[in-house]
Amino acid sequence: MLPFSNDTTYGAYFISTIFCAMLCGVSCMQTFSYFTRYVRDDRWLKSMYDERLHTALIVHGAYAYLVIHFGDSSIFKTVLPVSSVGFLLTAIVSVCVQGIFVVKAHRLSETRSRMLPSLWIPLALFELVAAFYCVTKSFQSGNNVFFTASLKGVVASYLGVMAVVDIAIAIFLVKYLRMLHRQAMTFALSDMIQRLIIFSVLSGIWTALFALLDMVSYLGFPDTAVHVLFDLPLCSLYCNTLLASLNSRNNGSVASIKSLSTFKAASRPVVISMERGRDSKFSDDRESFCICDSDVV
Secondary structure, X not given: OOOOOOHHHHHHHHHHHHHHHHHHHHHHHXXXXXXXXXXXXXXXXHOOOOOHHHHHHHHHHHHHHHHHOOOOHHHHHEOOXXXXXXXXXXXXXXXXXXXXXXXXXXXXXXXXXXHHHHHHHHHHHHHHHHHXXXXXXXXXXXXXXXXXXXXXXXXXXXXXXXXXXXXXHHHHHHHXXXXXXXXXXXXXXXXXXXXXXXXXXXXXXXXXXXXXXXXXXXXXXXXXXXXXXXXXXXXXXXXXXXXXXXXXXXXXXXXXXXXXXXXXXXXXXXXXXOOOOOOOOOXXXXXXXXXXXXXXX
């Protein structure tokens, strides 16, 4: 038997499961809003938002830990297929979401700078390789990924790299958006870019914070399951972050928010023509239209 207490094993997993279920509910609402409002988005974007598989794996694991094997805390050290698949799924989703934001930042750059993609590609490959390696070794040893001593350094590096990538993406997005903000020629466009800057910072903070707390709790409390409080919700956080970014187009007061949030940003300042005394908010995003630099009042 491992020197575990109920609070740091069953309690941690129970609280994390509830939190993941709440995030899944938020994701369902965001997914419904996205599919009903943005019907013309590319299919590859629409294929990334179903996190119900990950939530189902978490619930299955909770039932195994808290019901079937209740009273046997050593089960937290034993590998379960659902926990290993969930760990791998989190890595795949995080890399995909990070990649989409990297593309967004790249297209926001006036010079189409390749600095961020060049930084992200090797780190993304490391995340995927580390996750596959950890899951493979976990199945071979029969121990949980987080309780295999030989994988401690790899798991910690994987979580650290995930946090670094999220922070780097947020920094580059803010940098490129501030450049556009300085070139904005209307108050509405300036206000919209300002909101996107705030959103970029907040979205990067949440995922990076949970990855860092996951790493710290994993290294600081090695004989407990406290890390699941931050590890299990990571996949849901990434999905919700991306959905919130896409659904934010409904809050824009100018039409150019379509291009800025669908990764097709203009490479030069966009001037929006607005009629005096008219509300510039658009009520339905299903209509296809574009605004070019010549539409100056």
